[in-house]
Amino acid sequence: MRVVVLVIATLVFSTPIFAQDHYKIYSVEAPPLSMQHPETDYGRGIVLDAVLEAFRRLDISARVEFIPWKRAQREVSMGRDAFILPLARIPEREQRFTWVAPVMDLERSFASLRLRVDSYKQARAELRSIGVGFGTAQYHLLLANGFSEQQLVEILPGKGPSMLALGRIDAWFNGTDETLWYWKRDQQIEPLLVGDAVASNQLYLAASLDVDQALLESLNRKIVELQREGYIERLKARYLGGEVASPE
Structure with a gap:
């Protein structure tokens, strides 16, 4: 009986507990990186597909919204627990966002x-x-x-x-x-x-300054995992053509 209790406790405390089970991602129409209405059967774009896969692997729901880009940046930088992609990390933005993880080079x-x-x-x-x-x-x-x-x-x-x-x-x-x-x-x-x-430069998934730290760390790990698996390189090859690089 004691062993069972210990196992259950371990499972409970090792499972990430996020602030909510639904998050908003803001994006911009920027094929082939992100697309509101895909013009091919490929998907939603290289960066958006990769990030949605990271959320899926965490079993977290994400709703994508396309609004004017300046407004999207303002909504995320001034909001809480919101995400934005694909965002270049430049000096003018450095202090306005939490930089979750780089997804690809541009x-x-x-x-x-x-x-x-x-x-x-x-x-x-x-x-x-x-x-x-x-x-x-x-x-x-x-x-x-x-x-x-x-x-x-x-x-x-x-x-x-x-x-x-x-x-x-x-x-x-x-x-x-x-x-x-x-x-x-x-x-x-x-x-x-x-x-x-x-x-x-690198294109990032970024977030609000006020963001769920558990989700932030989990997303970072998942995006690194996708890179190491060669998942993002396969997305790039699918959208852009060319050979797929070997996983690290």
Whole structure:
């Protein structure tokens, strides 16, 4: 009888107890990283699929909401027990969020119809107007690298191809994979000139500053587990094509 009691106690205290059984994740339409209405049978996007799998493995329910990106960041940073993805970890955001775990790397580049742009220096000198997504890390990156606000045109998600085709911007500064995804989706005829990556950073699952620490630690472990299993690399190969890297 004593042995049974000890076993039950061990099970109770080793099982994480979360603040609630339902959490909200805010995201942005950024194929192939996250998608509100998937245009393929793949799923919800590389980053969103990975994070939802982490929640599933913890047997925790998560509801995904897509709202304007600046508002989403404000809701999470000022709220409690809310999550956001895919969020780049840049100085302007460092103190506003709890950084749960990096999910994948993202390269950023300039895309244009009239010239190939391979560096910030070239872009500053040769581009008059550069499209960047509302509230994205791209805007802050360009300001930090010496661009003037007058050179930057904040645009809605996915509007880069049409803005380029209409000549309303000289170039689009964005995540390379997302740029190519949208260009292919819109079936643009003109060849797109995508320069070398000028920046690379990690995309995170982030959370409110006031967040359930037990869930935070559990999610971190699950995302690391997914990386070690090669689960995220398989997602990337499925969405982007290419070979799957071997698990660590």
